[in-house]
Amino acid sequence: MDNAPTGSDARTGATLGPLKTWSYLAAQKRRPSEYEIVSVHTLYNNDNAQVPLELAAGVPMNRWYRRYRNESRLRHADWNAFRDPDARVYRSYVAAQDKEEIYVDGLLDQYNALGHDARLAPAWAETLARLYTPLRYLLHAAQMCAAYSVTMAPSSTLANCAVFEMADQFRWVSRVAYRTAELAKAWPGLGFRTGERRRWEEDPAWQPYRMLMEKLLATYDWGESVVALNVVALPAVDAGLRLLADSALEQGDPLTGFLLEAQLKDSARRNRWVRAFMQFAQDQDGSRDAVAEWLAKWQPLGEAAAAAYGEDLPGGAGRAATAIQAMRGLQDTLAAARAAAP
Amino acid sequence: MHDQVAARTSGNDSKNMVGPVLKSGDIAEAAIAAVQDDNPAAALIVENHEAYVRIKAEGQCLIRQSTMEHHLGRPFEMAELETVLASFAGQIEATPEYMRFYFDKVF
Amino acid sequence: MQTLPLVCSFEDGCILTLVPVDTGATMDEVARNVAEHFVGRMLPPQPSKVMRVRLQGGSAFLPRQLRVEEAGWQPLTTIEIAYENAAPAANA
Amino acid sequence: MATLNRADWYDIARDTNWTPRYASVEEIFPDEMSDAFGLTVEQWEAYDEPFKISYREYVAVQSKKDADAYSVKAALARANFFDKAAPGWISILKMHYGAICLAEYIAVLGEAKMARFGKAPGMRNMATFGSLDEMRHTQIQLYFAHENIHKSRQLDWGLKTYHTQNWAGIAGRAMLDDVILGRDAATMSIMLTFALEQGFTNLQFLGLAADAAKMGDYSFSNLISSVQTDEARHAQIGTAALKVLIANGKKAQAQQAVEIAFWRNWRLFFSLTGPAIDYLTPLEHRHQSFKEFVHEFIVAQFERAIEDLGLDRPWYWDFFLDTTNYYQHSGHLELWFLRQTLWWNPAGGVTPAERAWLEEKYPGWNQRWGRLWDVIADNVQHGRQDKLFPATVPMLCNICGLSIGGIPGQGHHVKGHWTDYGERRYYFCSAPCKWIFDIEQQRYAGHKSIVDRLLAGDIQPGTIDGTLEYMGLFPGERGDDADDYAWARSALPPMNDRSAGHADAAAGL
Structure with a gap:
């Protein structure tokens, strides 16, 4: 014992x-x-x-x-041997994120001073109401999924990565909520603040993401949940966010673009531990088989979600295919087992 | 036993005393002063437990952000009070403008 | 003969102790066995008094020569060892 | 500054429930994980967390707290407090870290369970911070404990206790698993955040902080009071949950959850914090008695909070109040006898001056416990080493895992309680522990205390050494008297053979 x-x-x-x-x-x-x-x-x-x-x-x-x-079919002889490649601890997390939040505050102040929101093109403001601010539901679902990883993790070093991931998702739920309130002031009548739930529940652009997250929330096998969330779902979300950032910059909305870039910085940190974890977790054949099965099951859902969302963005149709290609590349990298010793 | 460092009371320590328990230090000292300003009518007791001070006010205990700034002589966000708020008696309402401790049912 | 674990309280003590006793032991032997764990460790000896056994909640002491196997006890039966105020008997 | 106040957007960040279509609500929030009370998602949406804070504020405030706690530690590192402090105080530090560090980690998981399965978005968000907070508590306390690990093998128990079959580790797990991970999110919000964190953690984290400040152990005082500032915030998760439950007609069930958790916590905290404050803290640095701390934080503060929320005092309240007079004293005596099974060295804490303090704080102490310590002191003075250790085991409670104590000198004040269930007898320290078992017998049945394991032959060899090794304690980490029995020299009037007898005793022990 x-x-x-x-x-x-x-x-x-x-x-x-x-x-x-x-x-x-x-x-x-x-x-x-x-x-x-x-x-x-x-x-x-x-x-x-x-x-x-x-x-x-x-x-x-x-x-x-x-x-x-x-x-779970995800097995390892010693889960306690896993290490976060960033060696993140609580105090370095809150210190680093405090700095990042100061940066975000700076962005908001700077663009506020320029009257940024009022100068958006009306069509783009509508796009934000439809395809940006409902994001808080998606991110909150991810926050809940990460919370499940915390409760079920077989070792503390893994659970800790999931705690930071859960907190990061909440960070962006909060910032999206903040932006929702700001945009509601600048653009009353577009459904900011009042219309997000309906759009999340009904707009075709969101439905594949919603299906992905709801199915994930109802997936309780710990290994499947952690793999599907981190290797498939969140990279698929990030692919959509990247496309949204591209559109925003094109459409004269640098603030949304920069906020999304800041958000993707958290994703980059997550991808580092996920990659290390997937290498670590697939030391056994059984684990590798399970991961392969889970990827086969979840990847189509992820791709459909990123495609439906991305293709709906202004200019997205032309870029979505490339973005999804890049997402596949990232997923393959994340999912890779450690190369066998020669 | 603790020292009672300040009191504005007839000596009654009633069942309706509410208020924060603060880690000792500058912020706690400012809070003691702020509570006296912000609750002019309430009976008050301040107990010094060295590591912490317990502030008790009858019925309600209000601490305003502006009063804290006045006593600290610097900008102060109410969220910063959390760095020393170790416990409290009563229910809490926390806003950026003030923190308030109270009971729903008064005996 | 078997061993039966009993939960034991000793007069004026403040802790319940597990004491294994032989099923062939008499109540006097049980009392002495239990006393080993209290008297002289945390309670002063009272050599002039007789120690008697009763069930927790029972008002009467059990006969001194009654054997454990005759008492109908199950494992973890709870007993109290108390001093009898009478003058010491020969086998105290 | 950013243009919006928190209040302008906060509600949006907790407006995150939606109606699922691709999985059912029951699949996403199964009752066994979410809500044993069976309220709907819509009913839970009335949940309003009273202590609101944003992520942006959280990382700012928490990094300030950490900068403060770690810098105080760094500034005092050269003072070598650990080398100079009284042995009893060092024992408190060892006890604290071994009992607390990994318990905090179970709360990381528990808070995350509320963050996942709470039906109220406000609960999920506050519990997200709660989970982070508890990670802070695990890590900062392990870090502080580790600083001195090269000085004592006993500090290894900061990481070790809960991984062992030590009786205290079993007792700690049993309580934590029952009130935290073994419950659904809604019940846990009451048991963990309301009963444990709003009530009992104050005793250990503020009571000991007050003594630590008087000791001059500013590093530890600052550390644990800083930890408690996080608790003050996330403990409010349960207050808001209780309001929702009571408003929806679930008062009786909520009341029961509070009563179970309160009693379980009391049983652990009296045994941990009680001896620390009433016996191990050097006399000149004691701030209040344990009973006084209990009355300040539990009776005056927590009981009033229970009433304010519309709950009743627990049914055993009068009994609870009575036990604040004696649990810690009999518990301390028993811990001292069982010191080989501890990862710290308990101090006797019964010199004449300490007895005078105990008598003042607990009138009648000398007549009750003082007479027992006289017998022990006499044994020390006369070198009767075999009498300084138990020759059998104390009976342990199948709920709280602790020994069963009462008041000495009152005949048979201590009483056993039991329930025969299935094939065996389950034994309890008190009517409330028996009540907890009887509410849901199949939840606890099959549990084996160390005593049950000895009786079942699970511990081999069943010798003292075998049992200690089974509990994870090896020579070099087993506890002994903190002051090398010096208290016993001053406990009784001088005797002719005192010095010789004691020297033998000390050498042998």
């Missing part, structure tokens, strides 16, 4: 002396980083595979963890 090394001399009766780090990390023979000291092996509910929680084996949550996490 306790898979932490407690000191190799323990059973010889020798007295354990102090170590330079946690006994769990002492075995790795090199000085642990702050990231490792505070992030590795902080999750205990994966120690006992049969009864994860200290309650009767049959309680619903024990069954849930067994079925959806421990019996």
Whole structure:
């Protein structure tokens, strides 16, 4: 049950002396980083595979963890060995995102001072009402999916990546909401603030994304959920956002363009751990087979979503195919297993 | 036992005392001053527990952003009060202009 | 003879302790066995008094020579060891 | 500055529920994960979190808090407080980190579960911050604990406790898993954020912070009071949930959830914070008694909050108040006897001056617990080492996992409680723990305390050493008296054979 090394001399009766780090990390023979000291092996509910929680084996949550996490086809001999390539910890996250938010505040102030929103072309303002501000529903769905990854992760180093991802999605839910209020002031009558839900629920441009996210929300196998969200769905969302940013810049809306670029910076950080994680997680044949199956199931949904959305954007029809090509390339990179040793 | 550092009360510590428990320091000191300004009619008790101060006001305890700025002598956003707000008695209403502690049911 | 784990309270003590007793033991032996874990560890000895056994919630002491196997107890039965105020008997 | 106030756009960011079409509401929010109360999504949309904060404010405020806490630590690092502090205080630090760090991490997952399965967008958003907060608490406390790890193997338990079968680790997991991960989001919002975080965390994180400040341990005082500022915010998740539940006729069920969680938390916190504040903190640095802290934060503050929300005081309230007079004292005595099973070194804390303080704070203490400590001190003075350790195990409760304590010197004040269910007897410390078991027996049935495991032969060899190793404790990390039994020398009047007897005892122990 306790898979932490407690000191190799323990059973010889020798007295354990102090170590330079946690006994769990002492075995790795090199000085642990702050990231490792505070992030590795902080999750205990994966120690006992049969009864994860200290309650009767049959309680619903024990069954849930067994079925959806421990019996997932995504397997690894030691999930605790996973490391975030960015070595992100809480304090570096809030410090870095505080700076990023100051930058975003600066963008908003600067364009506000220029009377940016009032100078948008009316047709583009309508496009924003239809294809930008309903985004908060999509991002909130992603926030919820990431939250599920946190609760189900088999190790703390993985759960931590998902916590930051959940927070990043909420960051952009908030900024989109902020922009919604600003645009509602500048463009009353276009349905900013009042019309997003209907558009998210009914506008054909959003429906494939909505289907993707709703199906993801109802997917509880931990491995499938984390792979479909991070390898397929979010890159598909990003492909749409990239196309939206291109349109915005073309249509005389640099503010939306720059905000989306700032948002995609968070995605780039996510892609780094996802790539590392997918390499790590596919050390076993069973995992590789499962990932291949899941990709085959989810990729068509992702592509359909990015295509429907992208092709609806002004100028999007001409660009969507290229963007989807790029998205496939990214997905292939993210999904790649580690190259086998020669 | 704690010291009572300030009081504006007949000595009653009634069931309706509300207010923040603040980590000691500059912001807590400013908050003590602000509470006295912003709740002119209320009975007040301030307890010093060294690591923290407990501010109690009868019925309602209001702290305004502008009063905090006045006592700190610098710009202050109400969200910054959270850096020292360790606990509180009563319910809370947090806005950018003020923070308010209160009870719905008064005995 | 088997061992039966009992939950035991000792007079004036403040903790319940698990004490395995032999099913062939008499109540006097049970009391002495339980006393081992209290008297002299956290309670002062009271050598002039007789220790008696009763069930938690029971008002009467059980007969001193009654054997555990005759008492009808199940594992984790809860007993109290109390001093009898009478003068010490020969086998106290 | 950006042109809009938070209030101008905040509601938009929590207007994120929609009607799903490609999966059903039940598939996206299954009751077992979302809401055992069975309210609809629409009913939950009345949820209004009282402590509102935006992401932008969150990262600004939290990076300020972290900059402050880490810089205080860095500034004081050269002061070598850890080397100079009284042994009892060092024990508190070891106990705190071992009991708290990884418990925080379960709350990371719990908050995330509310962020996923809460039916109210406001709950999901606040819980997103809550999950981040709890990651902060895990990481910053591990970081502070690790700073001194080269000085004591016992600090390894900062990361280790919850990965072991130590009785305290089992007790901690049992409580956390019952009130956090083992519950749906709505119930958890009451049990975790209302009962635990609005009530009990104040005892450990502010009570100890007050003592730490008096100790001069500003690094620790600042750390834990800073942690508590996060709790003050996200603990409000439950307040708003209770309002929705009561408004929709679920008062009785909500009341029960509060009562279960409150009692479970009380059972753990008295055993952790009680001895720390009443015995381990050096006398001259004690700010208030544990009972006084309980009355400040639980009786005056939390009980009033319960009433304000329209709930009733828990049915066992009078009994609870009574236990604030004695649980910590019998608990401390028992922990001291079981010190080999701890990853910290409990201080006796019963020198004549300390006894005078205890008598003042708890009138009658000398007549009750003082007489027991006299027996122990006499054994120390006379070198009766075998009497300084138990020869059997205490009975442990199948709900809280702790020993069963009462008031000494009152005949049989301590009482057992039990329920026969299935093949066996389940044993409890108190009527409330039995009540919790009886509400949902199949939820707890099959649970084995360390005592159950010993009886079942799960622990081999069933010797003391075998049991300690089973609990993850090896020589070098097992607890012993913090002051090398010095308190016992001053506990009784001088005796002729005192110095010789004690030297033997100290050497042997």
